Amino acid sequence: MTLRLGLFGKGRLGSAIAAEAGPALAWHAGRGETPDAGAGVANVVIDASVAEAVEAHLAWALETGTDLVIGTTGWSMPDLEARVAGRIGVLTASNFSLAVALMARMATVLGRFAALDPARDPYLAEHHHRLKADAPSGTAKTLAAALMAGCPRKTEWTLGAPAAHQLSLGVVRAGAEFGTHTVGLDAPAEVLELTHRARSRVPFAQGALAAAQWLHGRKGVFTMDDLAADLLDPLFVFGDRP
Incomplete structure (x- = not known):
């Protein structure tokens, strides 16, 4: 079966996804719009709109039984799993790039390496264009969580001078930068960075389409980390050990 997609959001990301989807796009709705009766049937819908619209779009997806990929940031729904209750598939993503999903898994490894020596300090820096609404971004928070998962002595992030248990996170909002993220560790005699x-x-549009393809047919709530575990973890297998 050929996957048919619906899309909420006509901003920068939504427009990029629409261009990448091509003829697979059944309909494309802007802010405050819902698909009209004449819109084509979609197997999976991608929400690339705004945080304020997520609740209404989820309600629509549950009512119509349509799988939903949520790519907006800045929203919170603690009872998301209870609302979904296995009726449809929902995937949430702070960043659709598969390379960033891989980077998050590598960040946890970097955190584990930092945890071996208290002199190794993990850190994170990000740079986005001047119009980026949230600071730090959802991607930065995801990467920070991945770093801290590997380095238990870092239990929260901070934008100011960090305490011993905090991860230092730097944010720049300037110019037209699409998005740059660096995770690293600083040791007395060396520095290791991943950017x-x-x-x-x-890449975000292509990742959104990959997420929609992966989600279709699954029930429950997932993240890009679940997709990464399925698609990217084989990259960490280097053959049989002696």
Whole structure:
């Protein structure tokens, strides 16, 4: 069966997803709009709109039995799993890039390495364009959580001078940068950094389509980390050990 997609959001990300989806796009609705009666049937809908619209879009997805990929940030719904209750598939993402999903898993490994020596300090820095609404971004928070999962002595992040248990996080909002994120560790005699730099919104659009394809047919609430575990973890297998 050919996957048919619906799309909420006509902003920068929504437009990029629409262009990448091509003929697979059944309908495309802007802010405050819902698909009209004449819209094509969609197997999966991607929400690339705004945080304030997520609750209404989830209600629509539950009512119509349509799987939903949520790519907005800045929203919170503590009872999401209870609302979904296995009726549809829902995937939430702070960043759709598969390379960023891989980076998050590598960040946890970096955190584990930092945890071996208290002199190794993990940190995170991000740079987005001047119009980016949230600071830090959802991606930065996801990467920070991944770092702290590997380094238990860091239990929260801070934008100010960090305490011993905090992870230092730097934020820049300037210019037209699509998005750059760096996770690193600083030790007395060496520095190790891992950087993702987006050159366009194409990786986010392609990742959104991959997420929709992966989600279809699954029931429950998932994240890009679940997709990464399924698709990317085989990359960490280097053959049989002696």
